[in-house]
Structure formats: structure tokens, C-alpha cells
Amino acid sequence: MNQKKSLKATLILALFFLTFGGWCLHLRIHPPGKNSWNIIPFITGLVGAFCLPLLFCFRRTLSLAYILSGFIAILGTILMAHFSIIHFQGPLTLASLFLNTTLPDIAILWGRFAISRSLFQLEFLKSETDIGPKGHFFRYPNMGWWWAHFFSVSFIYFLGIVLFK
Amino acid sequence: MEQFRFLKPGWWVVHVIAIPLVFWLGHTIRF
Numbered sequence: 001m002n003q004k005k006s007l008k009a010t011l012i013l014a015l016f017f018l019t020f021g022g023w024c025l026h027l028r029i030h031p032p033g034k035n036s037w038n039i040i041p042f043i044t045g046l047v048g049a050f051c052l053p054l055l056f057c058f059r060r061t062l063s064l065a066y067i068l069s070g071f072i073a074i075l076g077t078i079l080m081a082h083f084s085i086i087h088f089q090g091p092l093t094l095a096s097l098f099l100n101t102t103l104p105d106i107a108i109l110w111g112r113f114a115i116s117r118s119l120f121q122l123e124f125l126k127s128e129t130d131i132g133p134k135g136h137f138f139r140y141p142n143m144g145w146w147w148a149h150f151f152s153v154s155f156i157y158f159l160g161i162v163l164f165k
Numbered sequence: 166m167e168q169f170r171f172l173k174p175g176w177w178v179v180h181v182i183a184i185p186l187v188f189w190l191g192h193t194i195r196f
Contacts, residue, residue, distance in 0.1 A: 037194055037196070063166050079194070082194070082196065086196045087196065156184055156187045156191070157187050157188070157190060157191035160188040160189065160192035161191045161192065
């Protein structure tokens, strides 16, 4: 096994353990039978922990895995931020922002996305001297594309909350 | 992946499905 394959295997394992841990923690706090909406993190966690590591193994399914991983992170961020806004109690301080909201959970999601992005970029890495992401910042697979989709999805979700009530 | 590029048929299919789905999610979810 060469260095690149070893790195890839380590990152896939990290992706699995991080997602599996998050999924189990989520199951403990919000079991799917308790509330119908708990089915969303149950399914996304299942996909993230068991399907994504498999999809990242093959070059053919690499893009699909990268896109799925990013959109799971975007959806999770929006839903957990919404959940926190609805259930937030007490004065807004730095401590309460870190400890009484879902900010730590959102941070875990983006850590998982960073691993996915590393796996995606690693596949195209030929040598250490390769230049970084190429092309327009707002074009796939660069980060601008993800930012644009994060804000667009958030905006449409927000419209769903406020319109036609 | 080529069929999903900007304004290609796959791109339209994905967006026509995803946008109403996200809107519906925001509209119906009750925490």
C-alpha cells in the first residue's frame, strides 16, 4: 500500500468513525420513534456512516460521495440552527452560544465535510507540488460553489418557514 | 457528471426536484 492509499484509508476510517459517533449520539438524544422529524438525521446519519465511506472508495462514485456529503452538512446545519433558534433559552452570551445551542454539532458536521473534501482532493493529487484548487471559485468543486448552495438552500428553507402560513 | 453541469438537463432535473423539497421542508417542519 503506497502513501496515498494509506492516507485515503485513514481518511475513510475517520469519516466512518466521526459520522457513526455522531449518528449514535443523535439516536440517543432524538430517537426516530419519538418524533417524525427525527427520521431525517436517522437517514442522513445512516447514509453518512455506511454509504459515504463505501462511495469514497471508488473513483467512479467519488463525485457522488462528495456532493452527498456536502449537502448532508448543509441540510444538517440549517435544520440544527433552526432547532436551536426555536429552543434557545436564556440570555445570549458567548458561553450559552457555545454550550446551549447546536453549534458544537454543526462544527462536527463541517469537520466531517472537511474530511470528505480532503478525500476528494486526494484522488486528484499527483505530487506534493501540485497547485491548489483550479478554476473559478464559484464553480464545482471549489468552496464558492458550496457557499452559494449553502446560502441558496438556507434562503429557500427560510421562505418555506415565512411564506403561505 | 457531465449531464449535471450548469443548465444541462440533469442540472434542471435536480433543481426542479430539490427547490420545492427544501421549501416544503421549511414549510412543514415543527420543532
